[in-house]
Amino acid sequence: MTNVLMIEDDLELAEILMEYLEPFNIxxxxxxxxxxxxxxxxxxxxxxxxxxxxxxxxDGLEVCKEIRKRHSVPIIISSARTDITDKVTALENGADDYLPKPYNPRELQARIMSLLRRQKGLIPTEQSVQKPKDLILNEDQMIILLQGKQLHLTAAEYGILGYLMKKEGGVVxxxxxxxxxxxxxxxxxxxxIDVIIGRIRQKLGENPKEPTYIHAIRGVGYKFLQ
Known part of the structure; x- marks a missing residue:
């Protein structure tokens, strides 16, 4: 359910809009x-x-300014005042949209949903925020870093771990x-190969039974994940 505060002294209009928007879960x-x-x-x-x-x-323009000082909530101006100065001032005071009265309630509903979609896109979610990776491959210097510290690897260990990292998510x-x-x-x-993988795991500090990075795929090979 979307919760909306309507600051409106025309109670008849407010109640009409409230009834119209209710089926849209507003x-x-x-x-x-x-x-x-x-x-x-x-x-x-x-x-x-x-x-x-x-x-x-x-005045609503002052209310708009006060709301924006205290909150980041989206604001739609719903007003019969159509002077361009009022529109510009409202937007400068923090309003996100301006809908001149009279209007079709369907347009108000569409603008509400549009604003909320835009607002949602600005808020990072757990899926959208990428965590920094523990392991970083630097092919120019031929080194691999674990949480910022260089791993001391043999040529074979570096080759295997680097190859798995470049194939991340795929079975090798x-x-x-x-x-x-x-x-x-x-x-x-x-x-x-299994012996070398075992040495790499030791240097990564991971448990082969509950691996964090290098996962054994029975009968096939290995898969790297992080």
């Missing part, structure tokens, strides 16, 4: 006084504010490692 809280609206916004959580400009006791067979890493002879056995 719940309207009405404040017919600007001071009541500000105090309500300070004590309750809202996803958006619909603000009239012609209000008793305090032991044979592929043997034939693609210069530091490993083509006569190297699969068992020898």
């Amino acid at each position: 719940a309207i809280t009405i404040a017919d006084d600007p001071y009541l609206g500000l105090s309500t916004l300070d004590t309750q959580k809202f996803d958006l504010v619909i603000l009239d400009l012609t209000l008793p006791g305090l 067979s032991r044979e592929e490692l043997i034939y693609n890493i210069e530091a490993i002879s083509e006569e190297t056995t699969n068992k020898s």
Whole structure:
């Protein structure tokens, strides 16, 4: 449910809009006084504010400025005042949209959803925030860093770990490692690859039974993840 605060002294209009928006899962809280609206916004959580400009006791432009000082909530101005100066001032005071009255309630609903989509896109989620990687491959210097510290690897260990990192997420067979890493002879056995992987895991400080980075794929090879 989307919670919207409507600061509007025309209660008849406010109730019409409230009834119209309810089927769209938009719940309207009405404040017919600007001071009541500000105090309500300070004590309750809202996803958006619909603000009239012609209000008793305090002009809506000042209310808009005060809201923006205290909150980052999106603001839609809903007003019969169509003077360009009012529009510009409202936007300069922190409003996100300006909808001149009269308007179709469907347009208001569309603007509410559009603003909320834009607002949601500005807020980073857990999925969108990328965590820094523990392991970094520097091919120019031929080194691998673990949490910023250089790992001391043999040529074969560097070759295997670096190759797995470049193939991150994909399954790499032991044979592929043997034939693609210069530091490993083509006569190297699969068992020898497993031994080298074991040494790499020790240097990474990971438990082979519960690996963090190098995962064994039974009967095939290995997969690197981080």
